[in-house]
Amino acid sequence: MFDGHVVTLLDAAVSLVNTLTDGARQGRPYTAPHGDQLPQAVHEALPPSSHRSTVESDHAAYLAHTAQQMRAVFEAVDSGHIDHAAQLVNVLLRTTGARPQLDCVDGEPWQVHFHGSDDSLSVGWSAGCVTALALAIGSNLAGRLGVCTAPHCDRVYVDASRNAVRHFCSAACRSRVKAAAFRARKAPKN
Numbered sequence: 001m002f003d004g005h006v007v008t009l010l011d012a013a014v015s016l017v018n019t020l021t022d023g024a025r026q027g028r029p030y031t032a033p034h035g036d037q038l039p040q041a042v043h044e045a046l047p048p049s050s051h052r053s054t055v056e057s058d059h060a061a062y063l064a065h066t067a068q069q070m071r072a073v074f075e076a077v078d079s080g081h082i083d084h085a086a087q088l089v090n091v092l093l094r095t096t097g098a099r100p101q102l103d104c105v106d107g108e109p110w111q112v113h114f115h116g117s118d119d120s121l122s123v124g125w126s127a128g129c130v131t132a133l134a135l136a137i138g139s140n141l142a143g144r145l146g147v148c149t150a151p152h153c154d155r156v157y158v159d160a161s162r163n164a165v166r167h168f169c170s171a172a173c174r175s176r177v178k179a180a181a182f183r184a185r186k187a188p189k190n
Helices: 004-020 035-045 057-078 082-096 121-137 171-186
Strands: 023-025 028-030 099-104 110-115 145-147 156-158
Touching (some): 004 057, 004 121, 035 057, 057 082, 057 121, 057 156, 082 121, 110 121
Antiparallel strands (some): 099 110, 145 156
């Protein structure tokens, strides 16, 4: 499906969107961290790195803005508006100055990584995540981007299931929906 680097970037995009955008989460209203809480939230949303101890406020704010824009991409794809999603991604690709680059990782073969117009934390991650979304939308895998179908949840996901049947952001949402359906079937009928 996706190579390992693209999976990492798509997972980061999902994590950033789900952590840094308001909405609903597992049946409850969700308010994204802001102010002094934002840098730590971004730090936790990104994959662990031995090179990063903290996230500066300006980088956190930049990534929060990117997360808002990426949410719109997931929502457009989920609604079947692929052309609109592609337009949104193209704007983000230009904004971040996303570009491919071959990087050598110790002990591994050369790999295509995606960089931004500068190699700062915020622009670099934004460019990488947006390029991964572009690779999904520009292939037959666009339908793998989704928004949770559970009631009162709008968190996003990338469907990595074998036969593209995922509908929920998490096992908790899937269980909530199944439990509600079970209760509805067992309820006395009038």
